[in-house]
Amino acid sequence: MKIAIFTNDGRQSLKVTQKLQKKFEDTHFVMDEKNPDIVVTIGGDGTLLAAFHKYENILGTVRFVAVHTGHLGFYTDWRDDEIDDLVISLQSDNGQSVSYPLLDIRVKYEDDQRPVNLLALNEATLKRNSATMVTDVFVGGDLFEKFRGDGLCISTPTGSTAYNKSLGGAVIHPNLKVLQMTEISSINNRVFRTLSSPMIIAPNDWVTLVPASECDYILTVDQDSFHGRRIEQIRFKISNKSIQFAKYRHMQFWQRVQDAFIGAEYAN
Template sequence: MKIAIYANDGRQSMAVSRKLYQKFADTHFIFDNDHPDIVVTVGGDGTLLSAFHKYAAIIDSVRFVSVHTGHLGFYTDWRDDEIDDLVISLQSDNGQSVSYPLLDIHVKYKGIAKAVNYLALNEATLKRSNATMVTDVYIGGEFFEKFRGDGLCVSTPTGSTAYNKSLGGAVIHPNLKVLQVTEISSINNRVFRTLSSPMIIAPSDWVTLVPSAGRDYSLTVDQQNYHGKQIEQLRFKISKKSIHFAKYRHMQFWRRVQDAFIGAEYEN
């Protein structure tokens, strides 16, 4: 089995990373940072997101395992004091995995003939920095509304627990391969109207945004930010690709949500 370790630069994460390197070397794992079978991330959810984007080109052939070195992350299953158990689990790996859907983002920029494609694990947002964002919204190719406000957030089911949730969006189980569109401070009055509610979009449909002209739009894809180019059109759709986590003791989704947002002290 080929292993890559991807850690943030925190002191604790680097210490755990060094221990993992030594334990993997002692148990004769092969290190391969370019084409690993397993990527072990050390840090938190931000580290996992960064690793996902690094290995997005080979996402179909790689599985992830996450070790948290701070507060429990939503994607992290192992604590930093459990690395011996993690190594033993990897030694007996049988290829099992649990998969979560991803988001395809297709962007057409003004003056650039070829569209650009991005892949998101959590969400993508479109905002405008110097004025109210105005964009036509199409669902499945049909015009739906003209949105005015601060921006729009399009999230995956696992991303529904991130920025989407803070915007008042629904939490969605990842077995439902849908995307969610959530408004960011929409303008609603006697003149301008939006649905003013999160929308759950079926996997067979897609969402298209055609923003008004301007170069001051900011597109975020998970932690990455793209700006400075005039966007003519964005299309969002649930990807045919998925992220795969090695299933050694992957926590059940609703238990993960409970641990992240409610806490054990509220259990009966």
């Protein structure tokens, strides 16, 4: 089995990385940063997101295992004091995995006829830097509304627990391969009107945003941001690709949600 370690630069993360590297060497794992079978991330959800984007071109052959070294992360199954157990689990690996859907994003700029294709694990947002955002919203090819407000958030099911949740969106189980569109401070009055509610979009449909012709839009895709170019349109759809997590003791989704937001001590 080929292993890659992806870590942040925190003191504890680097300490755990050094310890794990030594254990992998002692147990004769092959370290391969370019084409691994397993990527072990050490840090938190931000580290896992960064690793996902680094290896998004080989998602069909790579699985992820996440170790947290700070506050509990939503994607992280292992604590930093469980390295020995993790190595034992890797030694008895049988290839099992659990998959989560991803968001396919296709951006067409006014100055380039070739669309730019991006992937998100959590969400993408479109906002304006210094003024109200105005964009036509198409669902499945049909005009749905003209949105006015601070922006829009398009999330995956697992991403529904992130920025989307803070905006009042629903938490969606990843077995439902849908996307969700949630408004960011929409304008609703006698002149302007939006749905003012999160929308769950079926897997065969897509959402297309055609913003007014301005150059100060900011497109975010997970942790990355893109700006400075005039956007002709952006299309969002559930991707045919998915992310695979090695299923050693992978926590069930609703247990993960409870653990992250409620805590077992408050569940009874």
